[in-house]
Amino acid sequence: xxxxNFPQSINGRKVESLIKxxxxxxxxxxxxxxxxxxxxxxxxxxxPNAKAPALQDGDMMxxxxxxxxxxxxxxxxxxxxxxxxxxxxxxxxxxxxxxSSHFEPHIVSLCFEHTLKQMLNLGGPNQHFIDAAVAxxxxxxxxxxxxxxxxEYVCGGHTVVDYAMxxxxxxxxxxxxxxxxxxxxxxxxxxxxxxKGYIPMPSM
Ligand SMILES: N[C@@H](CCC(=O)N[C@@H](CS)C(=O)NCC(=O)O)C(=O)O
Numbered sequence: 001x002x003x004x005n006f007p008q009s010i011n012g013r014k015v016e017s018l019i020k021x022x023x024x025x026x027x028x029x030x031x032x033x034x035x036x037x038x039x040x041x042x043x044x045x046x047x048p049n050a051k052a053p054a055l056q057d058g059d060m061m062x063x064x065x066x067x068x069x070x071x072x073x074x075x076x077x078x079x080x081x082x083x084x085x086x087x088x089x090x091x092x093x094x095x096x097x098x099x100s101s102h103f104e105p106h107i108v109s110l111c112f113e114h115t116l117k118q119m120l121n122l123g124g125p126n127q128h129f130i131d132a133a134v135a136x137x138x139x140x141x142x143x144x145x146x147x148x149x150x151x152e153y154v155c156g157g158h159t160v161v162d163y164a165m166x167x168x169x170x171x172x173x174x175x176x177x178x179x180x181x182x183x184x185x186x187x188x189x190x191x192x193x194x195x196k197g198y199i200p201m202p203s204m
Pocket of ligand 1: 008009010011012050051052053063064065066
């Protein structure tokens with residue numbers, strides 16, 4: 001197995017966390033992000049989306065960080081990070097789909113508008129996008145905060161979902177948002193920071 005990633009990739013940290021948690025030794029290719037490697041045909045053959053992370057396992061090229069999490073966890077069932085009973089698995093899928101549809105994109109938009117755009121010389125923040133993303137972030141964070149009031153981790157016990165969700169939550173400051181109004185999310189994040197697979201934010 002070979003992981004294609006670059007150190008600043010927040011989505012890549014989801015996968016790196018699971019690999020660290022499981023203590024797996026895998027091959028790695030560090031992508032030259034700033035040198036434009038992801039736009040080259042060789043990388044587009046691995047991930048046509050020109051994004052990291054991507055995983056190669058034999059003849060399979062797998063992209064989308066959460067799909068990679070599910071794949072690696074399913075190869076390591078003894079880790080108990082991916083329930084095998086249908087209801088437990090449906091619960092994991094539900095929160096992963098919710099994360100990628102209703103939660104993470106708003107954090108990503110705010111990080112992009114406030115920080116990443118300037119870093120990549122793509123112009124200044126767009127207030128219209130910011131207002132919409134803040135409203136949507138607050139709506140989703142209210143739901144997650146209420147859920148975490150009675151759950152130690154997102155799916156009760158620790159699962160791949162915690163590794164899928166924490167890296168963008170850690171990046172919230174780049175999007176000028178915080179979890180100070182969401183104490184149960186803040187406490188969950190503190191718990192995740194104690195887990196074996198936790199990897200702190202690199203400098204950007
Ligand atoms: N939904 C994808 C998002 C991947 C993604 O956006 N990765 C970022 C790094 S965190 C990237 O490669 N961005 C480069 C670009 O968009 O040019 C996933 O979860 O893997």
